């Protein structure tokens with residue numbers, strides 16, 4: 001290159017894949033990026049040129065957890081990985097090798113293909129604790145996934161009920177999010193244990209004890225039926241188990257729920273009335289906050305039945321369904337291979353979840369490694385893995401150290417990577433090409449081909465390329481495009497209509513693939529269910545779910561206390577009297593990422609444990625103090641943030657901090673019985689000055 005150029009890329013500091021223009025100087029070095037206003041996107045070059053980036057394959061020569069690593073060649077790294085995986089396969093069976101991807105989504109199709117062609121069903125991801133449970137609960141109950149509110153900010157909405165999401169922390173464009181700035185007058189209600197920026201702006205904020213959403217939602221239903229606000233004609237035609245549900249909620253008065261949730265009964269009454277009578281009403285949901293509880297799946301079902309009962313389902317301004325209009329051709333090997341493979345991790349205990357979700361459940365991994373239960377895992381190949389994603393993190397570290405063989409790919413030598421036998425250097429999104437079309441939490445409805453705009457630093461390689469390289473080292477060239485990554489993506493792109501494919505490759509803005517599908521199909525004005533019905537077990541909305549009953553669960557969205565709570569474990573609460581919730585997002589960080597970057601660190605410098613002034617006073621803590629937060633699993637030191645944004649008796653900790661791993665405190669013994677999700681957001685703790 002002889003002069004400065006500007007090239008279009010997409011950012012992968014989170015999985016929203018926003019377009020960014022990158023200025024590249026004559027030496028081929030990126031000097032600036034410009035794109036949407038996001039502190040993580042703006043910090044991309046701090047990742048790119050970080051002095052600690054992994055640049056070469058390394059093998060560990062010290063004990064697990066040490067940073068004694070030695071540089072090796074790619075040939076040696078790939079040959080070792082292929083050899084060690086083959087040894088596990090020959091001795092114990094291919095299923096005892098796990099293949100894992102954390103939050104990162106881009107390289108997944110090739111990784112999953114590698115797992116299944118190798119012969120292992122055990123392709124595992126972060127979906128074991130993220131998003132999938134809301135999707136499964138919605139599909140099982142309504143037959144469809146609800147369209148996420150960030151894709152559906154309709155001007156027709158008259159009442160917006162935020163049930164556990166705070167766009168200023170988690171959804172672009174944060175404080176400017178259209179959901180927070182309606183063009184028309186409307187009523188806003190927020191259900192969140194924290195008084196967030198979103199709650200500050202709302203007409204009404206219900207602040208429940210974490211994990212009590214089910215009780216609150218059932219009290220809404222009680223009010224709706226008791227006051228004749230239900231859409232009875234719709235329920236008679238399309239509901240299954242409505243009478244059982246009506247009878248079940250008859251006892252759940254606002255007074256009862258006030259007691260369980262800690263929300264004034266009059267506020268519950270007012271919120272239920274506003275939601276049911278000032279429609280069109282839409283619920284804006286989090287992908288995960290309602291389901292990261294021991295009772296989360298049924299709680300979420302109770303919430304998503306609200307639009308069904310009130311006639312707010314699939315109407316303009318209400319909750320619409322999500323339809324994938326165009327998907328690339330699947331190259332992940334799942335459909336053609338999974339039928340011939342042994343059971344996936346999770347099939348044993350969470351069969352409803354695995355029926356809907358095309359991967360294994362990653363949460364039982366520590367048991368699988370340490371106990372051989374419900375099935376043994378002896379080797380692990382992972383892209384972007386952090387032990388701190390698992391509840392009771394100390395046990396996951398122990399499990400990683402107990403593996404026969406562990407290799408991982410990352411940008412940095414993290415605490416988790418230090419447990420690996422081999423660590424491989426990941427290329428950044430600026431250095432890797434990809435067909436970007438795999439939806440994340442805030443997927444923007446686009447598909448585009450992203451070129452690599454920079455040469456990789458050192459010997460870094462794209463995750464997807466590494467999966468192909470391992471497959472080739474295992475002798476599977478034929479099934480893996482002979483290691484040619486562009487060819488792999490091209491095959492995926494074959495699934496797109498020619499015009500979409502052309503735009504994806506040629507148009508810098510890519511192609512838009514999600515639209516109002518019905519309108520495009522010529523069903524203007526109609527509702528999806530009028531055309532396609534409700535594709536559930538009964539063909540109706542499942543108030544009382546036959547599928548759950550058949551699997552041995554409650555058919556109704558039964559309310560249960562969180563497994564660890566002041567009510568269900570009073571003896572434990574004597575020692576750990578506070579309710580612990582975690583993981584409210586900060587726009588400066590994606591989980592554990594960006595903490596090494598000077599700009600994000602300056603803006604949001606320390607891991608915070610937020611508590612009410614009364615709680616702080618009771619335990620002798622002041623704002624800014626170092627605070628030891630302890631649970632039955634362990635203790636971690638945070639910085640006390642004293643603020644009345646949480647209720648007295650509740651502590652909120654941020655998640656993902658390497659220096660304060662909140663999941664050392666969370667409970668791995670009481671996952672949700674249907675989804676396997678851990679109770680990240682409702683447990684017990686105590687606090688004391690550190």
Ligand SMILES: Nc1nc2c(c(=O)[nH]1)N[C@H]1C(S)=C(S)[C@@H](COP(=O)(O)OP(=O)(O)OC[C@H]3O[C@@H](n4cnc5c(=O)[nH]c(N)nc54)[C@H](O)[C@@H]3O)O[C@H]1N2
Nearest residue numbers: 102103104130384386389409410426582583591592655680
């Ligand atoms: N207590 C509590 N725990 C939680 C949550 C919570 O709310 N509370 N939230 C949960 C949720 S919803 C999620 S999604 C998980 C996320 O948990 P993780 O998946 O662990 O999240 P990250 O920290 O983003 O990524 C893990 C690692 O991947 C690396 N990485 C990132 N991008 C890439 C890439 O493109 N290639 C490669 N090779 N490596 C990459 C990062 O450097 C990091 O070391 O955390 C869960 N844990």
Ligand SMILES: Nc1nc2c(c(=O)[nH]1)N[C@H]1C(S)=C(S)[C@@H](COP(=O)(O)OP(=O)(O)OC[C@H]3O[C@@H](n4cnc5c(=O)[nH]c(N)nc54)[C@H](O)[C@@H]3O)O[C@H]1N2
Nearest residue numbers: 164165166170210211286289584585586587589590591681
């Ligand atoms: N900046 C940034 N954005 C992200 C991420 C990130 O790490 N950083 N992560 C991405 C990922 S992987 C995910 S899964 C999404 C998560 O997306 P969201 O879950 O929508 O995240 P938040 O906006 O923090 O909103 C969650 C809210 O739920 C509240 N909450 C906690 N417990 C309960 C409860 O029991 N009941 C109710 N009603 N509310 C509760 C919290 O106080 C918080 O305000 O965010 C995505 N966006």
Ligand SMILES: [Mo]
Nearest residue numbers: 129130131288
């Ligand atoms: Mo997530």
